[in-house]
Structure formats: structure tokens, C-alpha cells
Amino acid sequence: MGKLWIIGDSYFTKCIHADQRLPNSSWTEHFAHNIGLEPTHYWAIGGTSNTSILFGLEHLWSHPQYDSENDVVLVGFTATIRGLMRGSSTKRFDHTVGYANFREDRVRHTELNLLDMPTDSLQEDTRNPKNKAQIEYYDQMYSAEYEQYIQHMLIDGAIGIAKTRGMNIIPHAGILDFHYWNLIQDIFPEGHSSKDVYNWCHSEMFDAPSLLDAHHWDWEHRLNKGDGYNEFDNWDINNSTMMMYSNHISPEAAKVYADKYTEYYNG
């Protein structure tokens, strides 16, 4: 059986609920089975950045078990506010060692959301000079609009390279285009999607069913069950269905979404 190599952020991981692993309950596992492939969660990490995801995609070529003839690669993108900074290791980043760069803290993930931390934790955090520099970097030096642009260009280019090299790749927009995480509406009031704003060569992923569909299914299901919580109108991160599951989607919604995505994929 060929493999479905899975690369992406938390939405592309297996499902954990209340510290219990729920095998075959993620949408990625359902999708792999639907198309007759064995799911291989190769580089699926919560909180990861697009740059890390693309590093994973590039590194896959050198994986001894990757078979470009028979395997398929599902690569899901994430919010552009995530990036990478230098870690605490004295060892330098080396692309040949792959994920060890993160394990050994040669580089580490960062997120623009750090700026939104409550005042107390921000003060706590700024005691560490590195964190202080990081916050100041985002505050003063980081051009969110430019970074968003260059990340989209990077993603589009990497998809192009993968295709021309002969990789059977399924790009997925993931949360790249989620309205509360991207800046498109702030920058371009008339633009609703990154697809409309940048000159994409490989924009097909924006036409696929969005992961928002899975959230909406969960929200509607919960509303219909009648526990009094309406996530459509009053979304609260601490009480959200999204936070109950490590990959943010209930097993039921995952199955529904996977079937819908399979239908799209099969054309």
C-alpha cells in the first residue's frame, strides 16, 4: 500500500481528546483510508510555521521510505504569523538533519500572538532577554504585510518545485486563509482570500473544502444538542469545541470533512 505523507500544523495531526488518543479519528486518517493509502504523520506538529512545513516538504525527498512513484504528500499550510527564531542550542541550523533542528532547539517556533499576551505574563516573559528581543522584534521590525506576501510567494514556489520534481502533492490551505488569522481583510478591504490578493500559480488549494466547514459542523451539532453554547455568535476559546481536541475537530466532524474533501479530491 502506498503512503499518504502528512505535513502540517495541529489540524493535520492525529486526534487526542481529554488526554486519550483516539485512533483513526482525525480527518487526515479518514482521508488516507478513503483514497486507499496508509496515513504517515511525518511532519505534523501543533503550532508549526509555514517555513517549518516547507522545510518538512523539502526534507521528505531524502527520507529513505518515501517512494515518489507510489506515495502521495498532503501538505497543509498555516497562519503566516508564525515564524522561526534561533533556539538556545549552540549548534547551528543544518538542513540535512531535518527535525533534529527543532528537537535540539537549534531553531524554535515563534508566533506573533505573543504580543497579545496578558500584561502579567508579558512582564514575566520580558525577564528573559531573548523573549524581550523577540517581542520587540515583532513590535518594531516585523512587517506583517510584507511577511504575509513573501510567505505566500514561498509557498507557491515550493508547490511549483514539488510538482515539477514529480511529487504527487496535495496542497491544502489549512488555516492559511482563516479570516481571524490572516491580514487580508485589514490590508485589502475588498479581498476575501489570499487567492484574490496574490499572483498564485498554484491556487487550486483555495477551491477545496475549507477546514471551517468542519468547525461549522461541530458548532451546529453542539447547538442542536442544546447545551446552551452557541459558537456561531459567541465564540469563546476556553469553551470552544476547537480546544477539546488536539486537532481542533471532533471525530464526527472529521469523518464528515474527510468525506467531503475526498469527493473534492476525486474530482
Place this chain on the structure above:
Amino acid sequence: MNKLWIIGDSFLTRCQHTQTDERYVGDSWTEQFAKNIGYDPEYYWSYGSLSNQSILLGLDCVYDHPRFNINTDKVLCGFTATSRQIVQGHHTAPKFDRARGLRNEVEGSIVCTTFLDQTQFPMGMANAEKLLDRSMLTPAIKKLVQDYYETLYPIEFDEYMQCMTIDGAITRAKQRGIDLIAHPGFIDYPYWNTDQSVEQSFDWHNKEIFSVPSYNTGYKHAVEEEEQFRLYSNHMSPQTAKQYATTFTEYYNG
């Protein structure tokens, strides 16, 4: 006549003497190369000290330029040192918007910093700080630039990502139908990149850029290179430029 659109750093600009300000019209290697292949040179996006990120913005924007004819024109795009970076510009400037093209830099929406670039010169940190003073950055941001590079900047990773971005952009340009002549420029000069050649720091798809004749081939001696670097805005005397243009044309014509 069809156009050769030129994008890159100082090496891809016209030639001017840095001390006498004399302009050497038609004597840069890019003008001579354009002439050799029967094209009209169009200096679209070529400025001293540009970063790769800016060069890639130019390559992305040329596609939409009203005078760019994708069926008949060519694009010569030369890359530069990975040590140059883009940071946020003035808070009062309009926000970065791809559609504003080069105005993003002219109006200070984004600013190129050559801080890291300069630290790699023999003159070292003092010169880097001096150059930083001349930049468009505010004193507070200058301090942050320094702190950032000293504590947070993952130099090898950034180089790796820049290579991936460039490689992807070349692929994108080709897929869009642009007749692209990609030139490595300064990207692989030993004193400007990290420990090893960028050819090895990424698994390049468009490896052919590393077979392009290096600028070094134009200079007879290292001392001549240093002198010309200083005396000419595009770092080549008209004679050296002619020789390099001939070598590059021979390479291009295969």
C-alpha cells in the same frame, strides 16, 4: 526592439564613476549583454544594496507591468547576498502592498538593512553601525536590528529559506511563461554567505544558476577587483564589463 528587463543589485545597474560621477553610457555588462543578444536594456528594478527579497518582489511585479510583453521580452534577474534583509519601515509610511511595487521601498513601507551584510566585511561591526546610521531606520529600530541579529536571527535557517524562496520564484516565473535568465550574482560570494556555498545549503531544483560564469572571471587580479569595486557604481570598469558580457553571452548562447 524587444526588451531585456533587468532586476538586481548594484552589479546589474548602469556604470558610473564613484569619484568623478562620469556616466559610462552603454558600458555596463548588462547593457552590453542586451546588445549582444539583440535586446533593448530596460532597467526596471536594479539598485545598489537591494536584498533578495526585494529582487523577488521585482520579479513578481514585472509580470504585471503594462509594458512587459511576456511573448517577446526577457528578464535578467541577478541575486545577491543572503545577509541583506527586509524589515518594517516607517510607521507613518503606507503599509506594504504588493501592488505598490517599488514604491513600498521608495516610500519606506519596508526597508532593507545591510547590517549583517556589513558585519561580514573586514571593516567589521564599527562600519556596520556607521552604515546603520545612514539607513532610513529610526534610532530605536537600529538598536533592535542589532539586538535581533545578536540574539534571535537564525542565520543558517534564513539562508536556507532564502534559497528555497529564490528557487521557488525561478520555478514560478518559468511556469508563468517568463523567459527568465537567472543569475546568481553575489549570492555565492564566499565572504558574504555563511560557512559553505549556498549551492550546498539547499537542495536546488534550478541548479543551472550555479553554472553561470562568476563575476570574478572578469577581473584579472584580486587587487583589480577591489579597486573596481570601489571606483565604479556597478563594480566593473567598462573594459571588465565588456569582457564579462562576452563571457556571459557565450555561456547564454550555449
